[in-house]
Amino acid sequence: MFSRHQFPAAVSEVADWLAASDYHKAGAVRAVHYGSRAEWWLDLSGLGYPIQAVKISLNPEFPAAPCELFVDPKHCLALPHVEEDGRVCLATAPRPEDYVSPITAVAVALDQFSTQLLHKSNSPLWIEREFHQERASYWNRFNLQALEARGARPPPRVTFVDVPAVDSWMEGSIAAYVRTSSKRQRIAVQVVTSKDHDPDALAKRHSWAEGTFMRGSSIFIRLPEAQLWTPATWPQTFQEIVNLAHSATGGELSLETWLRSAASAVHEGPAGNNKVALGQQPLLVVFALGTELYGYQLSPPAVSIVETLHVTPIIIHRIDPQWIFARDHATAVVNQRLSKRVLLLGCGSLGCQVAEVLARSGVGKIDIVDMEIFDGPNISRHVLGMSAVRRGKAPSVAACITKEIPRIVVQGFAETAQRWVLEHCKPGKHDLVIDCTADSGVRQFLALNRDRLLGDVPVAHAWVEPFCSATHVVASMLDAPWPATDPVHPNVSAATYPASTKVQLPACSDGFHPYGSSDIMQAAGFCSERIISIIDRPLEVSTVWSYVRSQAFFDGLGVPGIETNPIVPSQGAPNDGISITRRLVDLLGKE
Incomplete structure (x- = not known):
């Protein structure tokens, strides 16, 4: 009889239970049909409620899917918790015990129907309170009804x-x-x-x-x-x-x-x-x-x-920004972020994702600078795709963000970091400068010209080590800056790597470090979280944040000549790692 159901024995149990119930003895059970759903109407007309009957409906996946109850669709917008087709919204979900006792699943649904709707349906105050409490949902149903009735x-x-x-x-x-x-x-x-x-x-x-x-x-x-x-x-x-x-x-x-x-x-x-x-x-x-x-x-x-x-x-x-960026939660944070002006240097696999996170977090104005052209091999670890091939990375990312994320003002410039900063920057123009170029020359340039061109704003340098084995964010204030000597090794780094780590291509100074999309996305998430914290709260002390993978990760690379530093955790599986927060002044003091 229930051959179309995935669990016919469970449906048969429910049918036998209803046949032996008090409803059946009172002649109040009527089987509707045995097609894709097994359904029975229960007559409630003698109980004195607006709802005269309720239909039990078991779909072919029951009890993997919950028991559903239906009433006359005319009750939609007359009583709470009734949808356009008469379905009663009980917010029920399948439970493991329903497979053992499918009858209980139906009995629980009927009990919820009785206590949450039927027994309260004669109370005008309850009806109005429930409608108002979930007013947005009922307004949507009102719109659907008006659409169907409209002439x-x-x-x-x-x-x-x-x-x-x-x-x-x-x-x-x-x-x-x-x-x-x-x-x-x-x-x-x-x-x-x-x-x-x-x-x-x-x-x-x-x-x-x-x-x-x-x-x-x-x-x-x-x-x-x-x-x-x-x-x-x-x-x-x-x-x-x-x-x-x-x-x-x-x-x-x-x-x-x-x-x-x-x-x-x-x-x-x-x-x-x-x-x-x-x-x-x-x-x-x-x-x-x-x-x-x-x-x-x-x-x-x-x-x-x-x-x-x-x-x-x-x-x-x-x-509007308060809804898009925060769903009306913590709107003061949204308003503050909207007022911020950020300069992002570098729009490669790390910088592009930082840019997107900044925009989706509600940072109001973002200038992106990168002179490189986006090419096919970049697709595997960049937010851009085929539509941007042979176009500038920075203008393309800016255009993408502008189209997809409202309110944020994003501009992309296909220039070198040094030239753009020299020509366009002055103290007070930006609230934060982020360097994602991973270029020692850029770090040196910013250190030597910071006071004159950027003023007293935080500067954050973010980069990843080969294989994304470690990720670093160096955030510094003007009174404790990153030095022009660029002491990345060994003060900050997790390891030193042989030159053979970089895959060389048959072109002048061309090559790449191998890592995948998931690696750089994890690194970008780490960097973005720290950068957003600088935007939300004033940076009190120049800080170095690092995420370092375990020694087992380095051992598993199979690359000879890598020498790890003490910050690499000796314990943990290859996919494990640790986050470390260090004061910049302490690291520089090791020189």
């Missing part, structure tokens, strides 16, 4: 919003794009910013600006913290939106007045461009509750007759 112009497929926190209310600008292939002229993407930013520029930065371009207007309204946001309180008509906006702003905002003004401004178009037929331009009202945004798109027939406007709820996708 007017469809809403934009995606709405991206980058605005600062809303105090009372503020206006915004919209850049919208309609694909030429859209028969219904549906907006594919609309990008919304505050009025002092250009949403079209933001759309172009992230390759969203495809199709016919339209300008529009938006308004953001702060709701009181005590405002309930539930199916019972959501505005459903334009007049209800007007009333809520009026109430939330203490009568300060007249939405009808704003709407007429916004529609007129968009119709006229800036400098005669981007003219849109009256009633067709994008118009958006967004309510801010806490850090959440809930939007309504306003649609024709005509903006001059505001009472007849069609309102459509839409899902807002925030792309």
Whole structure:
């Protein structure tokens, strides 16, 4: 009977249990079908709850997949924890004991259904509290229902919003794009910013600006913290939106007045461009509750007759820095990082990944300098790929970060570190200088010209030893700098290596040290963590951070002539290593 199931015996146990249950004796069990799922309806009509029946549904993987329960889909947005198809969200997960006792798995699900939903379903206060507590999820379901029931112009497929926190209310600008292939002229993407930013520029930065371009207007309204946001309180008509906006702003905002003004401004178009037929331009009202945004798109027939406007709820996708970089957690750290200006010298296998981590951490301005061209063999241990072959490393990484990570200002320069610093640097231009060139000449140059060109800012030198056997970050202040003598060996290094370690290529001074993507990614993570700590907290003392692999790693290389230093741990497997923090002054004192 249950041949389509992976565990037919388990399903049979459940069927026999239901056949012998009190539900069955009362005639309240009805098997639906025995196809890909085994399903039974339990009649609950005599219990006095809004839910009249619940369906037990076991998919073909049960009990590897949990028992699912369904009720009438009409309860979606009428009762909490009910999805569009009637599925009851119980947050259950399969347990090891379910394989031994599948009946228990079903019984537990039914018990959760009873205690978490059924027995509370007659309480209006509980219903409102649950809806408000998980309001973002229910708003998404509301949008899906509105999309299916809609007879007017469809809403934009995606709405991206980058605005600062809303105090009372503020206006915004919209850049919208309609694909030429859209028969219904549906907006594919609309990008919304505050009025002092250009949403079209933001759309172009992230390759969203495809199709016919339209300008529009938006308004953001702060709701009181005590405002309930539930199916019972959501505005459903334009007049209800007007009333809520009026109430939330203490009568300060007249939405009808704003709407007429916004529609007129968009119709006229800036400098005669981007003219849109009256009633067709994008118009958006967004309510801010806490850090959440809930939007309504306003649609024709005509903006001059505001009472007849069609309102459509839409899902807002925030792309502001506080959400993108921290999901609204520790926003003070995000704001601080956004204000930082970093100079990164070197964009090879280490520097490129440090650049990406800095950008994804929210560091506001990054200048990347590297004169080298990206080539095919670099792909195995670089963030760039085939699309960047034969292009400059620094400009390509900067372009990639600019396209994929919002708000961060990244510039790439195909020059030598020495020339760029001489021509562009002056004290106060950057908050941190990072050297990932692994070039002794660059370290010497920075040491000799630091005070004149960089001023009193931290300088961090980061490099890896051959085979990525050790990784080092030397972070120094002006009063205790890295010396021009560049005493890497033996003060900092984990080992000394024979010249044969470098693989020579048939070209002038051309060659490489062998290591893989996972090796350099581990090293980049170590370096980036320390560098970010300098950005977040002032560097109090010049410090050397090192990650050193075990002696077993060096022994396993099979390369004769490597001489390890005392910092290499004698214990541990080949993949083990240790992190070491040392004061720079202590290391220099060993000379």
